[in-house]
Amino acid sequence: MVVVQNRITAPAAVAERIEHGFSQPGNLREQPGFISFKLLKATQVSGLDEDEVLYVASTEWETMEAYETWRSGDAFARAHGGGGQGPMRATLEVFEVKVAR
Numbered sequence: 001m002v003v004v005q006n007r008i009t010a011p012a013a014v015a016e017r018i019e020h021g022f023s024q025p026g027n028l029r030e031q032p033g034f035i036s037f038k039l040l041k042a043t044q045v046s047g048l049d050e051d052e053v054l055y056v057a058s059t060e061w062e063t064m065e066a067y068e069t070w071r072s073g074d075a076f077a078r079a080h081g082g083g084g085q086g087p088m089r090a091t092l093e094v095f096e097v098k099v100a101r
């Protein structure tokens with residue numbers, strides 16, 4: 001299993017727009033090898049300006065190939081084609097799962 005997280009820092013002024021964008025139903029559930037998706041909003045984080053927000057789009061996939069197939073396909077492009085991404089900084093983190101309970 002792999003966990004792929006996209007960390008998005010943005011001005012608080014666009015928080016509502018980000019949440020609205022993520023709340024649109026995509027078709028992640030139909031992607032082969034997809035396990036789960038959560039949009040996390042940080043409630044405490046050091047080093048973040050008061051007028052900024054941090055979101056983590058956290059996904060779980062059965063294999064790296066499954067993630068990469070989604071990432072390079074039309075479903076990803078459609079989910080990111082709305083022009084709603086505005087003034088955000090994004091950092092991608094890819095993890096392999098070592099221990100799970």
Ligand code: HEM
Pocket residue numbers: 004005006008017018020021022023024025026027028037057059075079080081082083084085088089090092
């Ligand atoms: C510059 C890079 C990225 C930015 C700024 C970004 C931002 C966003 C935003 C704002 C949305 C909501 C839809 C919209 O308003 O357009 C979204 C959807 C999403 N993003 Fe990203 N994203 C980026 C890349 C990635 C990457 C590399 C991943 C990999 C984990 C990812 C995971 C997701 C997922 C899972 C959704 C929901 C898609 C669905 O339900 O079908 N994003 N992203």
